[in-house]
Amino acid sequence: MHAIEKILARNSGRESVRTGEIVTAKVDFAEINDLYLQTVYSFYEMGGEKVWDRERCAFVFDHYAPCPDVKSASNHREMREFAQKNDLRFHFDTNCGVCHQVMPEAGVIYPGMIVVATDSHTTTHGAFGAMGTGCGATDMATILMTGELWFRVPEIIEVRLEGEAPKGVYPKDVILAVLGKIRADGAVYKAIDFTGSYVEKLNVAGRMTICNMAVEMGAKTAYMQPNQDVLDYVSARAVRPFEVQYTDPGYEYAETHVFDVSRLEPELACPHSVENVHPLSEVISEKEVKLDQGYIGSCTGGREEDIAAAAGILKGKHIAPYTRLIIVPASNEVLEKCIQEGYIQDLMKAGATITAPGCAACLGVHEGILAPGEVCITSTNRNFPGRMGSKEASLYLASPAAVAASLLNGKITDPRPYL
Numbered sequence: 111m112h113a114i115e116k117i118l119a120r121n122s123g124r125e126s127v128r129t130g131e132i133v134t135a136k137v138d139f140a141e142i143n144d145l146y147l148q149t150v151y152s153f154y155e156m157g158g159e160k161v162w163d164r165e166r167c168a169f170v171f172d173h174y175a176p177c178p179d180v181k182s183a184s185n186h187r188e189m190r191e192f193a194q195k196n197d198l199r200f201h202f203d204t205n206c207g208v209c210h211q212v213m214p215e216a217g218v219i220y221p222g223m224i225v226v227a228t229d230s231h232t233t234t235h236g237a238f239g240a241m242g243t244g245c246g247a248t249d250m251a252t253i254l255m256t257g258e259l260w261f262r263v264p265e266i267i268e269v270r271l272e273g274e275a276p277k278g279v280y281p282k283d284v285i286l287a288v289l290g291k292i293r294a295d296g297a298v299y300k301a302i303d304f305t306g307s308y309v310e311k312l313n314v315a316g317r318m319t320i321c322n323m324a325v326e327m328g329a330k331t332a333y334m335q336p337n338q339d340v341l342d343y344v345s346a347r348a349v350r351p352f353e354v355q356y357t358d359p360g361y362e363y364a365e366t367h368v369f370d371v372s373r374l375e376p377e378l379a380c381p382h383s384v385e386n387v388h389p390l391s392e393v394i395s396e397k398e399v400k401l402d403q404g405y406i407g408s409c410t411g412g413r414e415e416d417i418a419a420a421a422g423i424l425k426g427k428h429i430a431p432y433t434r435l436i437i438v439p440a441s442n443e444v445l446e447k448c449i450q451e452g453y454i455q456d457l458m459k460a461g462a463t464i465t466a467p468g469c470a471a472c473l474g475v476h477e478g479i480l481a482p483g484e485v486c487i488t489s490t491n492r493n494f495p496g497r498m499g500s501k502e503a504s505l506y507l508a509s510p511a512a513v514a515a516s517l518l519n520g521k522i523t524d525p526r527p528y529l
């Protein structure tokens with residue numbers, strides 16, 4: 111069996127599971143974000159009274175945090191009341207950050223577990239050897255009542271990433287290159303296991319960025335075998351003991367795709383699709399792409415490593431006139447570390463706008479919305495029309511280093527000469 115199958119088998123009380131089977135499995139942690147007040151309503155409609163386990167579920171207020179309008183403030187109030195009434199051990203209010211960053215920091219994510227959240231980017235937690243997946247309000251209400259959810263055991267495809275990344279090529283570039291090949295519908299309801307020498311050496315932040323974007327290929331979940339970096343991270347934080355699962359030798363994947371990371375360049379996903387990926391150098395050799403905004407943030411590209419990369423390029427310099435650079439740390443912990451390291455100060459001096467940790471403009475709610483006709487380069491994960499505001503704006507997805515180098519010049523720029 112694959113490690114993911116072992117996780118599903120263990121949590122559903124079986125010896126083994128096979129692709130295509132439907133199982134009912136225990137959920138080790140459930141998270142509801144602030145777009146999903148419907149979960150509370152569904153819970154009561156289905157006859158729920160108290161959540162099944164006050165230690166294993168939490169709300170994270172991230173998409174509208176702090177609240178930009180009365181509607182979201184009222185939603186937060188109702189969810190906060192539900193959390194209080196159930197005396198939830200964990201509650202992440204507007205002072206925390208994006209759920210996928212906040213949960214691992216709080217120690218509720220660890221290898222061998224199942225985490226379900228009302229958010230598609232729950233695939234992120236494959237970075238820790240966990241099985242993470244998103245669901246809607248009714249499924250989440252079911253979990254809150256029973257602690258269980260049904261799953262169809264997914265086909266598992268291997269994405270083998272071999273070699274060392276050249277200078278200027280970041281985990282974000284690697285996952286963009288993978289997306290460009292496998293395409294946005296290439297892994298629908300499949301699990302993606304990222305393997306290979308690149309992954310074995312990759313740090314926690316890089317692993318999270320790659321697993322995060324697995325869902326942009328339609329993946330049900332993602333997986334990476336934990337390495338020492340992951341074990342150090344979770345050992346220092348995990349709120350309960352855990353068991354790492356290992357794939358049996360000789361396991362046969364449904365498909366295998368091999369990438370030589372050493373041959374990659376900085377990549378760009380061009381408007382208006384995540385799969386419209388091209389080497390950045392190719393795009394700018396064909397046309398100059400003038401920019402109005404740069405954005406560094408989100409559960410994909412708002413960690414300390416991302417902000418450090420930007421600060422490294424912008425320290426002692428200034429962004430181009432009449433552009434803006436929005437920096438949104440993925441969590442309060444990230445912000446605190448970036449202040450300690452001096453990155454925030456350097457970026458502010460370089461002309462950046464720093465906003466509160468959270469989802470902010472990543473999905474076009476607030477704190478960095480684009481006007482019609484504007485062009486933005488961003489370290490986030492989606493570039494569909496309207497994602498960051500106007501449907502007539504254009505979004506290019508890139509690494510945080512590429513965002514920083516581009517804002518220096520007010521046009522999309524290859525970051526490599528600036529490193």
Ligand SMILES: CC(C)[C@H](C(=O)O)[C@@H](O)C(=O)O
Binds near residue numbers: 145228230
């Ligand atoms: C709106 C929300 C539930 C959504 C998701 O599921 O991913 C959001 O976080 C996103 O990135 O689009």
Ligand code: SF4
Binds near residue numbers: 173407
């Ligand atoms: S940061 Fe963006 S991608 Fe991540 S959960 Fe928030 S809106 Fe979704």
